[in-house]
């Protein structure tokens with residue numbers, strides 16, 4: 001199914017594919033970029049010899065050398081700050097932050113430079129670069145490792161934020177991110193890294209940034225999610241179908257800029273929406289999506305919009321992680337609430 | 342007979358035996374946690390193995406009634422010396438509700454226990470370093486006799502938090518001991534790829550404090566340097582940076598496979614310097630330890646490990662609602 005979507009720049013020869021997980025597709029995307037563009041470099045902690053703590057960079061240092069795939073000292077401000085310098089000097093860095101929760105030493109660099117260099121120099125300088133970070137809960141690595149802080153970055157004009165939920169999109173979004181003239185943060189849902197495999201083209205292709213994907217057609221309610229929550233939403237939809245409720249599912253894929261059209265088009269059809277994310281409710285991206293629906297589709301609504309999210313507390317410890325995260329059951333509750341309003 | 346190096350430092354035979362037993366307890370607890378992890382019972386382990394000598398040697402040089410410790414995730418030897426129990430550590434390993442320090446909220450290896458002045462730490466490395474500086478500054482302001490002891494890895498000594506903390510303490514001559522436990526690796530990255538200088542201790546010069554590189558496999562040596570640093574701090578002469586050199590004997594954590602980046606030979610070779618073995622030998626060669634005492638000690642340690650495991654395994658998990666508590670001060 002993914003094969004019909006936004007496949008651009010497919011090489012002329014008959015397309016070959018590989019059967020990959022998300023993390024393998026990310027690896028393959030970086031490999032493709034390193035092969036096709038000499039200015040691409042990768043920087044991060046444990047990414048070289050070790051191949052990354054999640055194996056996302058496995059084999060890349062061996063193939064492309066320690067000059068292009070650099071094991072950096074343990075200091076995130078240095079990783080991102082150095083990437084800024086590389087980008088200013090014509091290189092295309094891909095910086096890996098080991099877990100999104102360890103990005104804070106680099107937050108200053110991202111907030112004050114990565115996102116603003118183009119604006120404050122009227123475009124004389126720009127820093128096209130990709131920051132990759134595994135994120136999200138569900139693999140029992142609590143305390144900072146499990147947070148979903150995407151809105152810290154969507155609330156930051158000058159950087160784009162993408163979050164693939166499938167192997168195909170992971171590679172396509174990564175390549176699109178590197179080809180984008182502006183910096184892009186790619187959030188990689190840890191929980192889904194190895195959850196499923198699909199056919200991924202071996203060559204270069206992109207998935208357009210700023211475009212969501214309709215994963216399933218339906219008529220009664222629109223479910224909107226991204227990343228690891230896609231699996232939860234799909235399960236919930238199956239359960240709701242059994243109760244006679246037809247769900248349309250949208251994978252947002254890009255968290256900034258959000259695809260307003262795909263949301264509006266769907267909600268105007270179904271008249272109902274349930275937004276699902278693992279981040280805390282307050283300040284969560286769900287609120288921006290509610291605003292988009294309000295702005296574009298208010299008069300089509302047949303029920304108030306429902307949000308099924310994490311709670312307003314830090315992601316809890318191992319044993320209680322599942323109680324924090326939205327579950328199919330909680331999503332079904334949300335669906336029934338809007339349908340029976 | 343080997344030369345007795347502890348008596349001259351004022352360490353009695355009884356004290357060095359206690360040091361050894363604490364090192365052993367740390368090692369056996371850690372080994373048990375790996376077994377529990379591999380059988381799927383506890384989610385995560387990050388080890389002290391190979392660093393017990395540095396940890397215990399240092400902690401014994403501090404004043405357990407007055408000083409603050411800000412340990413990093415491998416410091417089981419430090420926290421056991423400062424009064425944390427095997428059961429406390431196991432309850433935290435299993436993330437049980439009864440974990441007295443965090444109710445299972447802190448990751449295993451992320452210690453904290455207010456009653457013993459073990460200051461809570463979190464996952465982002467090196468963030469504890471400036472906290473030690475603030476505690477020392479508070480102690481100085483209040484004219485209290487307090488030393489703040491903080492540890493971190495050699496890779497972590499690259500973070501800004503270390504440099505900012507060290508500089509602040511140097512400028513204000515604060516009673517802080519910065520102890521870097523150099524175990525040669527930061528996950529997979531060897532120390533040569535982390536530091537442009539030869540020793541972490543070289544960094545002390547930039548912050549106006551003395552820096553020492555010591556054998557981290559020798560608890561007596563570490564004791565000596567930390568004791569001197571504590572004395573200097575108490576005399577108002579400011580901070581010290583101590584680098585203890587040892588070797589990480591396990592993988593980085595239960596999620597790591599070290600065979601991808603270092604050879605089994607290298608690890609095997611380091612094991613010949615395992616401080617549990619070498620310090621045991623020293624104690625025997627100086628006539629402090631004999632086979633009978635050693636057996637008693639081993640039995641005591643294993644009993645403690647077994648009891649702690651059983652207790653923690655049977656303890657209940659927290660209730661889901663507990664996740665909603667303590668985010669803010671509870672309303673009265």
Ligand SMILES: Cc1ncc(C[n+]2csc(CCOP(=O)(O)OP(=O)(O)O)c2C)c(N)n1
Nearest residue numbers: 045102464465466494495496497526527528
């Ligand atoms: C800010 C931050 N970045 C990355 C990590 C992931 N991480 C955990 S431990 C570690 C290596 C630490 O090495 P070192 O400081 O030498 O201490 P060691 O584990 O060897 O004792 C890394 C990269 C982290 N916890 N915090």
Ligand SMILES: [Mg+2]
Nearest residue numbers: 494524526527
């Ligand atoms: Mg280290």
